[in-house]
Amino acid sequence: MPTHVDEIDWTRVIERLLYLFPPIIGVGIVGVIQEVQLGIPGLQYGLLLFSSFGYSILTLGLLVSIFFDARRIRRRPWASENWEPNPWLNALATLISAPVAGVWYLIRRHKRFGTRPGWSGWWLVVAVSLGTTLFGFVAATVAILFTVPGLFGAAVALAGTIAFGSFPIAIHQDAAYVCTYGNSWRPNPGLYLGIAFLSLIVPPVQPLVAGYYLARRRKAIGVR
Incomplete structure (x- = not known):
């Protein structure tokens, strides 16, 4: 210790x-x-x-x-x-x-020292969060159109729980892995953590960022 x-x-x-x-x-x-x-x-x-x-x-x-x-x-x-x-x-x-200060500090620190990578499968959590958010949007839309209050609350709760609990961690950790082991693309983990925080305030940002990230990751290092 x-x-x-x-x-x-x-x-x-x-x-x-x-x-x-x-x-x-x-x-x-x-x-x-x-x-x-x-x-x-x-x-x-x-x-x-x-x-x-x-x-x-x-x-x-x-x-x-x-x-x-x-x-x-x-x-x-x-x-x-x-x-x-x-x-x-x-x-x-x-x-x-x-x-804000913590994210900015990690962005600057990564540029000088990098970020130690962890598990290689964090992209799966990013993918699950993307799928859950899209499902939540669809379910919420159906609930509004057909006036189903219970469905709307469940959809928002499910999408919100995944987004608040796992998406920032997953995309930050996976970006550290890609930056370390990738060649053509080196995402800054701190920057993606900040964008993930922003997506919690502006929900439509989350599926856009997750989709873009997964596409770039697959092109850079594939599924591994």
């Missing part, structure tokens, strides 16, 4: 903390929706409180992680002359907008 802050793999910590932001934010959204639908007193406030508390904890963790990672880069002789991140400025940016 690491015994010194500079021995901790802060990059991995930053990634994992960023992965948790969408589910935490999603809990707050669910709180608003479920109280309206179920009428359970205090449900909205409880879930919103949990979401706010979780967001604050993740922000603090991300702030600390980015601070120590940036400090370690500046202290090492192999630090890039073109990128020497300021620990204090990055920490301040994280305090202002943690997800």
